Amino acid sequence: MKIHFIAIGGSAMHNLALALADKGYEVTGSDDVIFEPSKSRLASKGILPADFGWFPDKIHDDLDAVILGMHAKADNPELRKAQELGVSIYSYPEFLYEQSKNKTRVVIGGSHGKTTITSMILHVLQYCDIDVDYMVGAQLEGFDRMVHLTTDNDFIVLEGDEYLSSALDRRPKFHLYKPNIALLSGIAWDHINVFPTFEGYVEQFRIFVDEIVKGGSITYNIEDQTLKEVVESSENTIRKFPYETPIYSIENGHTLLDTPEGGMPIEIFGKHNLNNLAGAKWICQQMGVDEADFYEAIASFKGASKRMxxxxxxxxxxxxxxxxxxxxxxxxxxxxxxxxxxxxxxxxxxxxxxxxxxxxxxxxxxxxxxxxxxxxxxxxxxxxxxxxxxxxxxxxxxxxxxxxxxxxxxxxxxxxxxxxxxxxxxxxxxxxxxxxxxxxxxxxxxx
The missing domain is CATH 3.90.190.20 (Mur ligase, C-terminal domain)
Known part of the structure; x- marks a missing residue:
């Protein structure tokens, strides 16, 4: 497939471009400016634009798809050319859904903690030698990229952001993934430039829960009262798994997690991170990881980049x-x-x-x-x-x-x-x- 990225330099966009290049796709792209590390990483794969700016002649009938980044405006000249030619145009999350329609989609959402929980899950799966596709919002230790796509893996783990998809698609990103297995960590009003009222913001999470595939599941933080009401009032025919902060203690500056085998030292700390851990455990168990293996793996998790x-x-x-x-x-x-x-x-x-x-x-x-x-x-x-x-x-x-x-x-x-x-x-x-x-x-x- 031939794919062109409009605004290829973004953190998420360039990682998707690299993943598709590794998958064997022919990838091109444009942007008005590209900073490090995106610039060097794109160059290493031979897909860094030769010149910065927008060039309508890069858009042609041979393209299978154009992927539009949030950074691109609705009047972008390359976008207008794609619209004129009738080339298929996707937002970032739309294209990820197209790549995962035949997989079991695991989507991690919430106003806070979603990057950390997604990172915990991927750390445990890697430790247990379980290969999955993924998209996560931070660079993880032991992972080359933030996006990984294959034709063979059964699962894809997606961090579900509630921000808008693109200049053309004003839906929150996580509305497009239609999860089989979902998690919500909590609801705390954010992105007020897009959701000017708390009620309007909460409504996006109601829609997300209702979009979970029939027979799927929602794992949710029962300590968040707003989230509890949203999930428990949903009439979607899904399984509902509440979780809460596990028992832990702190000794001499080290956090010990209470497990069936006794207190286990872990690298992360803070009640919110222990709460994240509990959610990650539920998801990993639904993906085939038993409790003992989860505890063994999570002990070495040090956190996502820029998070504590x-x-x-x-x-x-x-x-x-x-x-x-x-x-x-x-x-x-x-x-x-x-x-x-x-x-x-x-x-x-x-x-x-x-x-x-x-x-x-x-x-x-x-x-x-x-x-x-x-x-x-x-x-x-x-x-x-x-x-x-x-x-x-x-x-x-x-x-x-x-x-x-x-x-x-x-x-x-x-x-x-x-x-x-x-x-x-x-x-x-x-x-x-x-x-x-x-x-x-x-x-x-x-x-």
Missing amino acids: EKIAERNSTVIFKDFAHSPSKVKATTAAVKEQYPTRRLLACLELHTYSSLNAEFLQEYEGALDKADTAVVFYSPHAVKIKGLDEISESQIREAFKNPNLEVYTEPGPFQEFLFGENLDNTAVLLMSSGNYGGLDFEKLK
Whole structure:
């Protein structure tokens, strides 16, 4: 097959392009800019565009399909040419469904934890020598790519994102996968630029549950009351498997998971991660992994990239970098680090970087999110607010939203870095939460 990617440089898109090239497809692509590591990885397979930009002459009748990335606009010249010629156009999730129609589709969704749970499942399956196709939203240790597609494997494990599919397809990605086996980790309002009300956001999860194949299953976190109501009110003829946080303990900075064989040390920590583990266990068992093998495998799981990633440790100082940015994730991650290191000062730094987090109305959702920190810091860029076309927010609005009287707020990279590098970090756990980089923070220098 001949496949052309419009916006090939994205994290998900370039991984799909690499997977299809490995599958023997003829792959071409375009983009207006491509950054590392996408650039080098595409070049290594000979599918890096020779020039950046959009070139309608790349679209022709011989193409079997065009895959449209979220980065591409509806008036993209290559897209318009494909529409004129009648070439089949797919969004990223649509094409993944086409590739998996004859497989058992395992879809992991939820406002938080889906990347970690998907990563746990893939780690266990690899440990147990069970080959599956997959798509996951982070680079995993021991895996070459974030996407793997074959003609032979029976299962495909898909991370189910609730964000929109493409400029043409405004459905959430996870609505397109039609799972046989599904998991939902929780519902916490996010993506308010697309779902301006909580009710509208929750409705996307109702649709997801109703789209599960008849006779399939939904595994769900019963500790989330909104999710519990969504799943248990569904009239879809599926099996429903609730899960909850397992029993665990912490001894000398190490987390022990309660198992039939006694306390088992694990690499990950935090109540939210133990809750994720419980969900992953249910899914693995439905895929043929017995309980004892799951425990043996999960003991060596260290986490997904950018999720509670330990970037430095020396003597009484430890530094974590985490992708957390939504209120529920920030609260859970901050609490997890404090629980793991109760005798150390917790310095928690949060960058407000996304559309939702920089929205004046949505800011109220962050109330109490940093309360477990001994020193709480928020960084945001007023320039980023302007670029996103949002109303200005002030430092006082942020302090009022977090309801933390000791909160420190920085709006410029220089003063924030001076503060961070000037801190005495003895007997301290540092937590850096962001989907950005604090205006150019040199993490290597910090390490």
